[in-house]
Amino acid sequence: MKRRLLLLLLPLCFLGLALFFYKGLSLDPSQRDSALMARPFPSFEAVTLRDENQRVDQTLLEGEVTLVNVWGEWCPACKQEMPQLLELADHDVRMIGVNYRDIREKGLAFLNEFGDPFEANIFDPQGELGFDLGVYGAPETFLVDAKGVIRYHHKGYISPDDVRERILPEVEKWR
Amino acid sequence: MALIRVVAAMMIMIIASSAAAGGIELRQFDDPVMQARYYDLTAAMRCPLCENQAIGDSNAPIAADMRDRVYQLLQEGRSDIEIVDHMVQRFGEYILYNPRLENRTYLLWGLPIALVLLGALVVVLMVRARRNASAKALSAEERQRVEALVNRKRSS
Numbered sequence: 463m464k465r466r467l468l469l470l471l472l473p474l475c476f477l478g479l480a481l482f483f484y485k486g487l488s489l490d491p492s493q494r495d496s497a498l499m500a501r502p503f504p505s506f507e508a509v510t511l512r513d514e515n516q517r518v519d520q521t522l523l524e525g526e527v528t529l530v531n532v533w534g535e536w537c538p539a540c541k542q543e544m545p546q547l548l549e550l551a552d553h554d555v556r557m558i559g560v561n562y563r564d565i566r567e568k569g570l571a572f573l574n575e576f577g578d579p580f581e582a583n584i585f586d587p588q589g590e591l592g593f594d595l596g597v598y599g600a601p602e603t604f605l606v607d608a609k610g611v612i613r614y615h616h617k618g619y620i621s622p623d624d625v626r627e628r629i630l631p632e633v634e635k636w637r
Numbered sequence: 638m639a640l641i642r643v644v645a646a647m648m649i650m651i652i653a654s655s656a657a658a659g660g661i662e663l664r665q666f667d668d669p670v671m672q673a674r675y676y677d678l679t680a681a682m683r684c685p686l687c688e689n690q691a692i693g694d695s696n697a698p699i700a701a702d703m704r705d706r707v708y709q710l711l712q713e714g715r716s717d718i719e720i721v722d723h724m725v726q727r728f729g730e731y732i733l734y735n736p737r738l739e740n741r742t743y744l745l746w747g748l749p750i751a752l753v754l755l756g757a758l759v760v761v762l763m764v765r766a767r768r769n770a771s772a773k774a775l776s777a778e779e780r781q782r783v784e785a786l787v788n789r790k791r792s793s
Contacts, residue, residue, distance in 0.1 A: 475755075491688055491731070492688070494729060494731055495729070497725065497727060497728055497729035497730075498727070593702055593706065593727065594727060596685075596729070598685045598686045598697075598699035598728070599686060599699070
């Protein structure tokens with residue numbers, strides 16, 4: 463009787479482990495959440511891309527739900543993403559850009575060529591704000607609520623489907 | 638003596654060139670302890686972009702940024718724990734090869750220990766069962782049969 467119980471325990475252990483590993487190994491590590499989720503937007507001090515005398519800090523993101531898009535002229539996916547950002551601007555989504563690891567002239571030329579949906583751009587040539595945001599590639603997009611808390615993180619390119627299925631619903635949710 | 642010098646020079650060149658080819662910068666440390674801490678820290682953190690490399694030997698731009706930050710924080714006199722916290726706050730627990738013990742990771746840390754204990758228990762039970770079985774004395778009938786067998790073997 464005892465032996466039979468032990469023999470039954472073995473496949474049960476195996477089944478448990480198999481389920482555990484099946485679940486664990488089918489998770490996609492590139493789809494992990496930002497470490498800043500539900501945290502306040504990191505404090506920073508910078509100038510804007512268009513005006514090197516205009517100083518801005520994290521209060522720029524308070525008062526209204528804001529989409530913060532991290533981009534650079536050197537980033538090919540950012541060009542492909544721009545039509546979607548312009549569409550979001552048409553939906554009256556407030557957008558602030560972070561011009562990440564870029565050269566001022568190149569960043570400005572990019573906006574002239576591909577359009578400018580941004581109310582302002584935080585100029586981040588050394589990538590310091592990007593680092594504090596945990597950005598490790600562009601584009602990355604953060605949704606910040608009216609209190610300045612990060613509520614949603616979109617890693618990589620925003621596709622036309624993402625606009626309708628992810629971004630706009632999230633904006634509505636936090637408005 | 639001259640040979641040793643040539644070999645040493647060659648080794649330095651090989652190390653320097655492989656470091657340059659890897660895109661990993663050579664950093665100056667006045668304090669060998671700090672240098673060791675730098676290498677330990679950069680080997681213990683996973684590159685968030687490349688996923689299968691430590692930031693200490695990855696060419697990804699973000700890994701270079703993270704090495705810069707580790708170096709900078711070391712120079713500022715921060716402790717290892719503070720530096721790890723600084724990185725985890727930005728990039729998440731994901732970057733730690735050795736996850737920390739907390740609610741989410743109890744199973745991860747506990748399961749191997751639990752399995753080892755379970756295995757030990759099974760072994761103890763088996764050994765005990767076997768010892769009980771072998772310690773049982775032979776009955777008179779069994780003894781007779783054994784003796785008969787032994788005697789038959791001898792006489793043949």
